[in-house]
Amino acid sequence: MSKTQLHAGQAAPTVSADALKRFATDVFARAGMPKADAAVVAEVLVWANLRGVDTHGVTRIPRYVDLIETGEMNPRPAMAVRTETAASVLIEADRAAGPVAMTRATAEALRKARDAGVGLALVRATTHTAALGYYTFAAAREGMAAIALAASLPNVVYHGTRAAGVSTSPISIAVPGREPLVLDMATSVVSMGKLNQAKRTGERIPEGWALDKDGNPTTDPRAAQIPLPMAGPKGSGLSLMIECITSLIASNPLLAESLEGTPEGRRHRQNGFVMAIDLAQFGDPENFRREVDRLVKALKSLPVDRDAGEILMPGERGRRTFESRSRDGIPIPRAVYDELQALANRLGVAMFPSLSR
């Protein structure tokens, strides 16, 4: 029996969130992070798995360790506030792990919003920000409305060109309700994660998803290289403006450096933007939550589109997955499990126990 057949016959291991967090914390601590920072990164990655955003979960652990080992991610960054105004901070992240820098930024945005009604934290020179929804969700739990943006290297077509000119630049917006509404979306028509999934299954991708390496449209998932922007000029326009209001305000241009092929442009780098609005300073926060719930109810009362099956609110599917996975555990695909096992062996870290095999 080949290794593939053996694996195909095995169910994906299922793991509790706590066990997975302990494992991820151990790995990042072993890779050089202070224990508290390692726990923050573990928390953000496992949250993504709990919400069903597996592309931004523990599958990223080996890549993060790579980034540390190649010097792109700084496990012991000297993060510092570079600029501070009454309503904002600009944080120099010193190539910190994204979750460490963005968690700090979220705390600063909340603090500024409590002082000034609205608070903005810009993050300069971080690494992969992970699931942006984590930060806006955290702000919503504190009674705030929040907007988070991330700027990254060019990997999405700029409309009108046949090449990568902008990034997937996600946008997340969250507000409190009985359950928070949490929108978290890429500005590309399809995420890199979905494209990679199609590559693995070999299933044809729809027209309008991606170009091949030569800049020609393709429906062959193996040839697909560069996702197209969402809604053409709208998606790439949003992504361009996100680079401007995030990277350029933070004096850390990503797109131009990379497009010009400078040495700095070849490094893994991201910038972040977290804005919070303190609802209590504009009205009764309880009333705000009631109005969110009222709007949800009104939208759910509309006639359903049979093709879509049901009427979902931003973040609703993630909340359901969170509930089931918190209860039943997180399924880890065999290939990811094997990669984590190999990493655990190499670093001398104990592998997480599975609830099932």
Next chain:
Amino acid sequence: MSKTQLHAGQAAPTVSADALKRFATDVFARAGMPKADAAVVAEVLVWANLRGVDTHGVTRIPRYVDLIETGEMNPRPAMAVRTETAASVLIEADRAAGPVAMTRATAEALRKARDAGVGLALVRATTHTAALGYYTFAAAREGMAAIALAASLPNVVYHGTRAAGVSTSPISIAVPGREPLVLDMATSVVSMGKLNQAKRTGERIPEGWALDKDGNPTTDPRAAQIPLPMAGPKGSGLSLMIECITSLIASNPLLAESLEGTPEGRRHRQNGFVMAIDLAQFGDPENFRREVDRLVKALKSLPVDRDAGEILMPGERGRRTFESRSRDGIPIPRAVYDELQALANRLGVAMFPSLSR
């Protein structure tokens, strides 16, 4: 010769921006606005014409006068700051004309941004906000990055339903450069203006643009009633979140009131959001402009998509139209001209002179 044939044989009148502004100012003053407010509305509408956004230009004048005459738009509003924090204001607009309320909001956002680094102005209970790009462009001219949002009544499909649940909720983002970059986009796949244009020409619309009145997909422009959201759940999710962070923070819900069919929900109402970031407080503003220009140059150097024809930046087409129309005048379609002529006669206002007929 029938009237239609007569008109078909005539070129559209062309008018200077100044003449059009004087005319619009006279109309709104006659309809009850203080002269200064009338001039602000005229300025914003004619700017849209100059930029080529004719759907948001003087074609709106008769509708605005209707709104005044039916009591929906208040020509002499008692606008007031309802809430003020170090970095924000919430303005009660008292059903002011959108341009009057949004121009005030932009000034307040700039003032707060100068004080606090970032400034947010929320506008409660205004009317049609007109072209959002006007306000962000004005902020960019003052050395600010700006984001503007508008919330309105449901006229766009909420993804997963077959009915209007959210609005076209535009987003505008602008930053300074040699020329400002100005993104101004609806969150629907197509604007109401484009849909109405197809209705007039009778040309088939692409699949995925709109549903008919029964909630079924259609390519017949005359049957098309409800535009679909841009990129499915992304567009309608953005629109929903814009309602939350604009209308619900301002305690003036629009979507739920309308979906529930309350008396208030049947009135014409909008809310607005203008945020400004003072670039000078985060770095050298000259360097920021240079970086914007550098990024534009890098994107324009990418291989062009022959189908698109050329690589455009957000707002670039509008800037070109602005230049040519500032020089050569604004063409006014015959039907719009006739409607404005009838309004002028009714109100006893002198019609604007044409540069040509």
